[in-house]
Amino acid sequence: MLHQLDWSHASGGRLPAEASAPAAARAAAMAARLLEETAQGRLPFLNFPFRSRLERELPPLLPRLRARRHMLLLGIGGSALGARALQRAFAPGQDEPGHDGPCLWIADNVCEATLARWLDRLEPGDTSVVCVSKSGGTIETVAQYLLVRDWLRATLGEGWREHVLLVTDDRKGFLREEAAAHDLPSLEVPDHLGGRYSALSAVGLVPAAFLGIDWQGLLDGASGVGGSLLDAARQGTLADHPAFRLAAWAHALEACAYDQLIFFCYLPQWAAFGPWFAQLWAESLGKEGTGSQPLPATGVTDQHSINQMFLDGPRNKGCLFLSGPDVEVRQPAGQGLHFAAAMPERWQWLAGRPFGCLLDAEGLGTRMALCRSGVPLVHLRMADASPRAAGALMGLLEAMTLLTGWLNGINPLDQPAVELGKRLANARLGAPGLPEEERAMREFMAQEGQCQTF
Numbered sequence: 272m273l274h275q276l277d278w279s280h281a282s283g284g285r286l287p288a289e290a291s292a293p294a295a296a297r298a299a300a301m302a303a304r305l306l307e308e309t310a311q312g313r314l315p316f317l318n319f320p321f322r323s324r325l326e327r328e329l330p331p332l333l334p335r336l337r338a339r340r341h342m343l344l345l346g347i348g349g350s351a352l353g354a355r356a357l358q359r360a361f362a363p364g365q366d367e368p369g370h371d372g373p374c375l376w377i378a379d380n381v382c383e384a385t386l387a388r389w390l391d392r393l394e395p396g397d398t399s400v401v402c403v404s405k406s407g408g409t410i411e412t413v414a415q416y417l418l419v420r421d422w423l424r425a426t427l428g429e430g431w432r433e434h435v436l437l438v439t440d441d442r443k444g445f446l447r448e449e450a451a452a453h454d455l456p457s458l459e460v461p462d463h464l465g466g467r468y469s470a471l472s473a474v475g476l477v478p479a480a481f482l483g484i485d486w487q488g489l490l491d492g493a494s495g496v497g498g499s500l501l502d503a504a505r506q507g508t509l510a511d512h513p514a515f516r517l518a519a520w521a522h523a524l525e526a527c528a529y530d531q532l533i534f535f536c537y538l539p540q541w542a543a544f545g546p547w548f549a550q551l552w553a554e555s556l557g558k559e560g561t562g563s564q565p566l567p568a569t570g571v572t573d574q575h576s577i578n579q580m581f582l583d584g585p586r587n588k589g590c591l592f593l594s595g596p597d598v599e600v601r602q603p604a605g606q607g608l609h610f611a612a613a614m615p616e617r618w619q620w621l622a623g624r625p626f627g628c629l630l631d632a633e634g635l636g637t638r639m640a641l642c643r644s645g646v647p648l649v650h651l652r653m654a655d656a657s658p659r660a661a662g663a664l665m666g667l668l669e670a671m672t673l674l675t676g677w678l679n680g681i682n683p684l685d686q687p688a689v690e691l692g693k694r695l696a697n698a699r700l701g702a703p704g705l706p707e708e709e710r711a712m713r714e715f716m717a718q719e720g721q722c723q724t725f
């Protein structure tokens with residue numbers, strides 16, 4: 272069976288049939304742009320030109336990484352969310368009772384209590400520190416790196432170098448200088464591969480490989496989607512490609528004032544792809560007053576949480592509904608949890624059935640309820656839940672995001688608005704060369720003070 276997109280309810284009975292026509296009319300221009308930008312190396316998450324180098328350089332590092340029980344990953348945003356999604360999907364043991372396998376700790380915040388606890392409890396000699404930053408200058412990541420470097424040195428002396436791996440730009444940035452200064456092992460974050468599109472490079476694949484996840488399967492899945500997209504662009508069939516159709520749908524939704532996009536995940540182990548997708552979508556598309564707010568949700572948990580708002584709140588939401596194979600496929604006969612043959616009378620109708628049938632039934636129930644509420648919904652049904660399938664999903668969503676940005680007339684590969692907050696925070700901390708930010712901050716703080724206690 273192949274992965275499927277079901278378009279039956281994409282309009283929710285509310286989106287006019289002609290809403291996606293303007294996008295379809297631009298397919299030829301988009302195809303030309305895709306081919307041109309790929310040829311210039313600007314869309315490496317579609318054709319993976321860095322793959323052979325990664326396949327050469329990562330395997331020799333693995334024996335040392337895997338010899339240690341712990342990996343401490345320092346990174347934030349796109350440098351952390353993909354790793355977390357892959358860990359939760361394919362190596363969830365660490366959150367479960369009785370775990371005695373490898374442990375991945377992702378430090379993607381500046382919570383002093385958490386980092387202090389981790390450094391107190393981790394054994395430097397049994398820990399690899401992987402510091403991930405495309406720019407090599409992100410303050411949250413560099414600050415943690417400097418503290419962790421001291422922590423390693425205090426115990427391991429000069430041996431600290433053998434416990435560090437830097438994943439960063441090949442030529443520039445503080446981390447690249449650090450790699451050169453201390454002769455530290457490093458892997459590249461390839462050119463033109465911004466954080467949120469970089470999960471399937473060393474950024475996410477080093478932690479994945481450490482956890483024993485089939486990282487090449489992930490790459491195969493994503494390359495399959497990227498390759499088929501570029502083939503479609505060459506053959507003049509881009510308008511029919513799933514990524515383009517999704518982008519045209521998202522663009523049409525926005526044009527019709529649907530300014531929120533639910534990502535409802537009914538593959539519970541894949542729930543962390545929700546925050547990964549939310550960052551990809553929000554940071555790529557929230558530009559110049561356009562874009563739709565991503566709303567990640569997990570089935571079935573969020574049926575008892577935010578789903579009421581999806582169903583009967585403002586009529587401004589579309590839904591990408593993700594599910595996996597049915598229980599008969601997930602759980603071959605005789606395996607997995609089953610209800611007993613003798614059940615309390617009130618629950619007798621569940622007797623002998625697999626526990627997994629709840630997920631399918633509740634997924635169907637919620638999907639149908641959303642459709643009946645008129646929520647425009649596209650159903651992504653994965654044929655299986657393998658790393659290869661996850662790679663295909665990630666590749667599809669990255670391509671959808673890129674194309675939606677192009678249809679919206681913005682640059683989906685930058686994130687200018689978030690830079691201001693970073694500069695202001697640096698100014699507040701006393702970083703040099705930010706006089707304008709310092710002045711603006713003084714003015715802003717002078718205005719504050721209309722406080723109320725509670």
Ligand code: PA5
Nearest residue numbers: 348349350404405406409466467
């Ligand atoms: O998607 C993005 O580009 C951002 O979220 C970055 O990943 C994040 O800001 C971290 O940047 P860097 O990898 O340069 O440390």
